Amino acid sequence: MHYPFSDIEKQWQDRWSSEHTYRSTEDPSKPKYYVLDMFPYPSGTGLHIGHPEGYTATDIVSRFKRMCGYNVLHPMGFDAFGLPTERQAMVENIHPTVITERNVSTFMRQLQRIGFDFDWTRMVNTTDPEYMKWTQWMFLQIYNAWYDADKNKARPISELPIPEHLSDPLEIERYRDERRLAYIAHIPVNWCEALGTVLANEEVDEWVGKGYTVERRPMRQWMMRITAYAQRLLDDLQTLDWPASTVEMQRNWIGRSEGAEIRFPVADHDAVITAFTTRPDTVFGATYMVLAPEHPLVDRITTEEQHITVVEYRNAAALKSDLERTELAKVKTGVPTGAYAVNPATGERIPIWVADYVLAHYGTGAIMAVPGHDQRDYDFARKYSLPIVQVVGPGSIDDHALTEPGTAMNSENASVSLNGLSTDEAKRTISNWLEATGTGRARIQFKLRDWLFSRQRYWGEPIPILFFDDGTKRSLDLDELPLVLPEVEDFNPKGTVESALSTVDSWVNFTDPKTGKHARLETNTMPQWAGSCWYFLRYCDPENTDRFASTERERFWMGDSGVDLYIGGAEHAVLHLMYARFWHKVLFDLGHVSTAEPVKRLFHQGLILGEDGRKMSKSLGNVLNPDEVIDQVGADALRLYEMFLGPLEASKPWNTKGVEGITRFLDRVWRLVVADDGSLRTDLQDVAPTPEQDRVLHATIKKTREDIDALSMNTAIAQFMIFVNEFTGAEVRPKSAIERFLQCLAPFAPHIAEELWHRMGHTESIHLSAFPEVDETKLVQNEVEIVLQVNSKIRGKAVVPVNADQAAMEAIALADATVQKHLEGLTIRKKIVVPGKLVNFIAN
RNA sequence: GCAAGAGUGGCGGAAUUGGCAGACGCACUGGACUCAAAAUCCAGCGGGCUCAACACCCGUGCGGGUUCGACUCCCGCCUCUUGCACCA
Numbered sequence: 007m008h009y010p011f012s013d014i015e016k017q018w019q020d021r022w023s024s025e026h027t028y029r030s031t032e033d034p035s036k037p038k039y040y041v042l043d044m045f046p047y048p049s050g051t052g053l054h055i056g057h058p059e060g061y062t063a064t065d066i067v068s069r070f071k072r073m074c075g076y077n078v079l080h081p082m083g084f085d086a087f088g089l090p091t092e093r094q095a096m097v098e099n100i101h102p103t104v105i106t107e108r109n110v111s112t113f114m115r116q117l118q119r120i121g122f123d124f125d126w127t128r129m130v131n132t133t134d135p136e137y138m139k140w141t142q143w144m145f146l147q148i149y150n151a152w153y154d155a156d157k158n159k160a161r162p163i164s165e166l167p168i169p170e171h172l173s174d175p176l177e178i179e180r181y182r183d184e185r186r187l188a189y190i191a192h193i194p195v196n197w198c199e200a201l202g203t204v205l206a207n208e209e210v211d212e213w214v215g216k217g218y219t220v221e222r223r224p225m226r227q228w229m230m231r232i233t234a235y236a237q238r239l240l241d242d243l244q245t246l247d248w249p250a251s252t253v254e255m256q257r258n259w260i261g262r263s264e265g266a267e268i269r270f271p272v273a274d275h276d277a278v279i280t281a282f283t284t285r286p287d288t289v290f291g292a293t294y295m296v297l298a299p300e301h302p303l304v305d306r307i308t309t310e311e312q313h314i315t316v317v318e319y320r321n322a323a324a325l326k327s328d329l330e331r332t333e334l335a336k337v338k339t340g341v342p343t344g345a346y347a348v349n350p351a352t353g354e355r356i357p358i359w360v361a362d363y364v365l366a367h368y369g370t371g372a373i374m375a376v377p378g379h380d381q382r383d384y385d386f387a388r389k390y391s392l393p394i395v396q397v398v399g400p401g402s403i404d405d406h407a408l409t410e411p412g413t414a415m416n417s418e419n420a421s422v423s424l425n426g427l428s429t430d431e432a433k434r435t436i437s438n439w440l441e442a443t444g445t446g447r448a449r450i451q452f453k454l455r456d457w458l459f460s461r462q463r464y465w466g467e468p469i470p471i472l473f474f475d476d477g478t479k480r481s482l483d484l485d486e487l488p489l490v491l492p493e494v495e496d497f498n499p500k501g502t503v504e505s506a507l508s509t510v511d512s513w514v515n516f517t518d519p520k521t522g523k524h525a526r527l528e529t530n531t532m533p534q535w536a537g538s539c540w541y542f543l544r545y546c547d548p549e550n551t552d553r554f555a556s557t558e559r560e561r562f563w564m565g566d567s568g569v570d571l572y573i574g575g576a577e578h579a580v581l582h583l584m585y586a587r588f589w590h591k592v593l594f595d596l597g598h599v600s601t602a603e604p605v606k607r608l609f610h611q612g613l614i615l616g617e618d619g620r621k622m623s624k625s626l627g628n629v630l631n632p633d634e635v636i637d638q639v640g641a642d643a644l645r646l647y648e649m650f651l652g653p654l655e656a657s658k659p660w661n662t663k664g665v666e667g668i669t670r671f672l673d674r675v676w677r678l679v680v681a682d683d684g685s686l687r688t689d690l691q692d693v694a695p696t697p698e699q700d701r702v703l704h705a706t707i708k709k710t711r712e713d714i715d716a717l718s719m720n721t722a723i724a725q726f727m728i729f730v731n732e733f734t735g736a737e738v739r740p741k742s743a744i745e746r747f748l749q750c751l752a753p754f755a756p757h758i759a760e761e762l763w764h765r766m767g768h769t770e771s772i773h774l775s776a777f778p779e780v781d782e783t784k785l786v787q788n789e790v791e792i793v794l795q796v797n798s799k800i801r802g803k804a805v806v807p808v809n810a811d812q813a814a815m816e817a818i819a820l821a822d823a824t825v826q827k828h829l830e831g832l833t834i835r836k837k838i839v840v841p842g843k844l845v846n847f848i849a850n
Numbered sequence: 851g852c853a854a855g856a857g858u859g860g861c862g863g864a865a866u867u868g869g870c871a872g873a874c875g876c877a878c879u880g881g882a883c884u885c886a887a888a889a890u891c892c893a894g895c896g897g898g899c900u901c902a903a904c905a906c907c908c909g910u911g912c913g914g915g916u917u918c919g920a921c922u923c924c925c926g927c928c929u930c931u932u933g934c935a936c937c938a
Contacts (some may be wrong), residue, residue, distance in 0.1 A: 089909060197902070251854045251933075258853070283938060339937080368937045382936055445917050453937055576932080652863060657931080664862065667875045721864070724874035798919045800870065824905080838918055843869050848918050
């Protein structure tokens, strides 16, 4: 029969809660450890089986660190703003606040059943007005800041030098607005009519996959100037202990490329086309130019004859989705504008085309096409019979473009020659020439784009900006925050580009008490990412009403390296983790936080797949509910099983038989201490462990310590099983060894460990006890088994004293019958002796 | 296409300054206990050869290489997963 997990788990959870066992301490004499989970979105479906995986891992680490004498912060909260709640509210016709409360309480109940050591007094909820207040305040910090490129940091907008020629307040305001880190722009965005909102590029796939239609539409939007931080976001990746794949993804996302921008005058026209290229050394081979269909110069330079063709082409391109313009469109299309540009290097007139293989939002939206050395340009030139010139050798451009570096050729004019130079030299030389002649300059281009920050939804943080009738505006002061959402009758999409907030006239339209002027409030709200950019700061000091967190407590917990360990899914590798880094850096520049990076060590747990090896989903019917698993086998078994399944970072399938193996193990642990009748076992005695028992015990302590630090929970549990196998077979079970084993087990299976600890006579919680130390002397073995080899093949084994010298080992090896057999008739040419490992005779 | 990571028994997985491949668990087989079953306990469990033991041979995706010795290091492939994808 199973041990009584359902009784003891509930009982200990209640007792830990009433005794505040896991209340975070802030003892300045002890070091701190901040271990963080990515907080969940409280969906209506409740916790799924994947949630406890990462949470259990952090729970183990936090319990272990607490037992090692650290002040530990292991908090939990809810990322509760977002579209699904609003949609659920619409379906059920209940206010999102109520839905959120309901979902949060379900999540909390489920989390508590698993026995996590979260300090619930520090719980945060992004929709709580007291939390929102600081999200809005931080937004305004960003809004009221500009990026000082000289000092390479953000500074308050009040410190922005205003050019002397500006005197009109509106002009000064515009000058500032153009430099704020949060600003309004009119750009094409992903608009979803059915959802009634714009979506971030990264969100589009998800909703299109669910059958929604997303179109590109130019709209007024709030943007975050994350691009100002591109270089720092890239550089600081080196300081982080993050998964290589995530660092790589962020690097790609930032997409730094070095090159030059080159100015091409339009022939017989005053316009100039600026093109960005990473290969300025090939400028002599630029035989045509291409503008993106959306490029602002297209209208100005297109000739009368080409006008209709170009307009038609542009309209067709506008209707294409991004998918059609990229993935599906392997065949490039384009039309000539009829205009010509002058290649500044060759002085030749080259035709200007419009083609949608050039993206409006990257670089300058225009390229110099070098078909000889760029495959895309090559394909296009071949299709439309444009000239192809080779300016880099060696090799032939008969079949394809030569994109590799080489030696410049055919690249000479009256004032500069690249001929004979390597690609690197040629780049330097031409960049200097461009600069000297005013036709261009070296430049670094990033792929990263500014962050689209506004949503046209109800269920998000309102943007605290007032617009006055005279065209001026002001941001709300701290004493006016939080700006809370108004009650609405109906938050369904209105088919307009404004959120449901715009329908609440009394909220939107009012007389500003501070200025006495008539004002309109911004009706856009913030995206879900906003609240998750800084929640880890709020955990440090969640009750604070004067600041998002006091300086002292922020410094105490964020220390000099920020969050010590952050565990969450890899799906946030670029979005949340990039946004949060940016947000944190702005706060850092403005002096509000003490670290340049929020998270020192990051780890992604893998997916738990269905028993069939496929991703769990409702439609496949392979979804598991943690509540059911706990009902059947208990929380400790659920925790242990999820950890034993395999490496934390790997995706691995659930296996019900495997769960049985874990329950069997826990039953064995129970029986190590408790007899069938429920009393303490009589063979549990105050005796000294045997040397072998001591060795297993200390190996277990050592492995537990090492494996928790390495997040290798599965191998620690394997060691627990070895311990239990060893001690189950013992006639007498030394109490001291069993107790120390329970302390090792405690972070993993907190309930059973606590119960047995108390049954063995302790009155204090095992989770507040000091983690056992390793006695290395107990691990030293007197004798070791070595391998005897002849010509590198294993021919025997021998047990030798651990300190046996080479001669002794050789002698033992030579005495082995099988070794002798294999050496018969051969001469030993070489002897390899590795102390404690092997003896190898090379003979022929 | 580019980038990152992975490939080990029937299954999940262990093992890295190069030194006994398969720890631990699951499944399976046998035994003990039982009238019997379940549970529990004990033992076995990569493949080949062998009645069996000893001995021997093969074996970490494939093909090469370095080395006394390679799951581990190097070169070239194949497959899978994830991410990015006309980024000039």
